[in-house]
Amino acid sequence: MTANRCERREEREEQGCAGEAREEREGLEEREGRGGRFLSARAPFRVMEPTMFPVVLASTSPFRRALLDRLGLAYEAVAPAFEEIAPEGTSPLACARLFAEGKALSLARARQGALIIGADQALELDGELLRKPASLDEAADQLGRLSGRVHALHTAVAVHAPPGVPLAAGEPRTLAETVTVELRVRPLGRAQIRRYVELDRPIGSAGGYLFENHGPWLFDDVRHADEAAIVGLPLVPLCRLLRRFGVDRLDPPARA
Secondary structure (H helix, E strand, O other): OOHHHHHHHHHHHHHHHHHHHHHHHHOEEEEEEOOEEEEEEOOOOOOOEOOOOOEEEOOOOHHHHHHHHOOOEOOEEOOOOOOOOOOOOOOHHHHHHHHHHHHHHHOOOOOOOOEEEEEEEEEEEOOEEEOOOOOHHHHHHHHHHHOOOEEEEEEEEEEEOOOOOOOOOOOOOEEEEEEEEEEEEOOOOHHHHHHHHHHHOOOOOHHHOOOOOOHHHHEEEEEOOOHHHHHOOOHHHHHHHHHHOOOOOOOOOOOO
């Protein structure tokens, strides 16, 4: 083989490798979330199906949006106009549901005619509600308390229906369900906790961790392993609620 042919073949191989690398890179997208910027596998292309009523997600979380994308529904993501303040004595379980409903209802006036989805989480340790950390130090303190122990993560999802949606007799316009996942954090040293919070920067995240990033390294065991619920939007309960309001992706499309 001549030198020129060798050079051309090497050039083609280099271009092929560069093309593969470019394809891999294009299969990733940079997202910015509670834990800062990170690369995530981009979801396969899906046709987003329009519904009879517009759908609004009362959240701008990239993690919840990525989960909702999997259902294949066209929707708009809007930040809720809601402050998370629970009445004194509210249990963590009730708190998650109260906040999910509150987020959905907070957009009912601004998005009249839309089905509105709200979701929230509450972390319970020995019957106590742990507030979402407002700083890295608070996140580290919470992980220190959770170290070596089992806690409950309550994730609620709510759907509010506009007046035009037909309801069964006596059915409310706002429905909600809650999923509880038990997680056991492995024993962690201070250096490990500090390393984790520097990696994920989990400010504003229940428990001071982001399961959707490096969070799985923190745990020994997860019971009722609904990862969508851990991330913040339980999809099976959400589909169940949407079907009660007449939204089902598996229904044949209406003929023109």
